[in-house]
Amino acid sequence: MLRIEHLSKAYGEKKAVDDLNLHIAPGEIYGFIGHNGAGKTTTLKSVAGILQFDQGEIYVDGKSIRTQPLECKRTFAYIPDNPDLYDYMTGIKYLNFVADIFGVSAADRQDRIRQYAGLFELTEDLAQPIAAYSHGMKQKLAIISAWLHRPRLILMDEPFVGLDPKAAHLLKGMMRQVCDEGGAIFFSTHVLEVAEKLCDKVAIIQGGRLIRSGTMEEVKGDDSLEDVFLELEGESC
Secondary structure (H helix, E strand, O other): OEEEEEEEEEEOOEEEEEEEEEEEOOOOEEEEEOOOOOOHHHHHHHHOOOOOOOEEEEEEOOEEOOOOHHHHHHHEEEEOOOOOOOOOOEHHHHHHHHHHHOOOOHHHHHHHHHHHHHHOOOHHHOOOEHHHOOHHHHHHHHHHHHHOOOOOEEEEEOOOOOOOHHHHHHHHHHHHHHHHOOOEEEEEOOOHHHHHHHOOEEEEEEOOEEEEEEEHHHHHOOOOHHHHHHHHHHHHO
């Protein structure tokens, strides 16, 4: 579903991502872990086609994000760590705008908006301007917009930040459903307990370089993910 091959990206003399290789297969929830500045957001933005990268290739469902960006972007959805939505729009106008971009039919968008807005208890707020939304409400709206066109791959940067416990629980279930239906999830998180319970595979990045990856059992063994992460962080200092 997603293949990252020898990805490198530098800002001046600093390498934010250094020769990164990852493969996210259909059916997998893949967690991406690292401290602030480790290269997670740079990687996700590169996969999403927002950042140009210096070396390597990124393939989404077999298509190159370099040479076939539109084909790739039809396949996935991307939720940044701080959703930058159009504050002058109402929630419903924004969702219809996204649905228009992806060619979602009137009937399908109506059903999906009703379903997801109901789940996240956002229905009554869709008529309000996004400028009036709290951070958590904006996060919920971004999640709904990402699910509208039924993407096969969903990229998320710290998706649980700002969500209340009920919304976080709903999002976990939605993520698992995407994968049960043959899709894939690639997301970064600082919440290691969530990653340990939710992810099929996990990758730990430090200073732009991959230091460990694999199934949860392969990465953590009999220890907790938090213990392994802190141990690896200590070894790299």
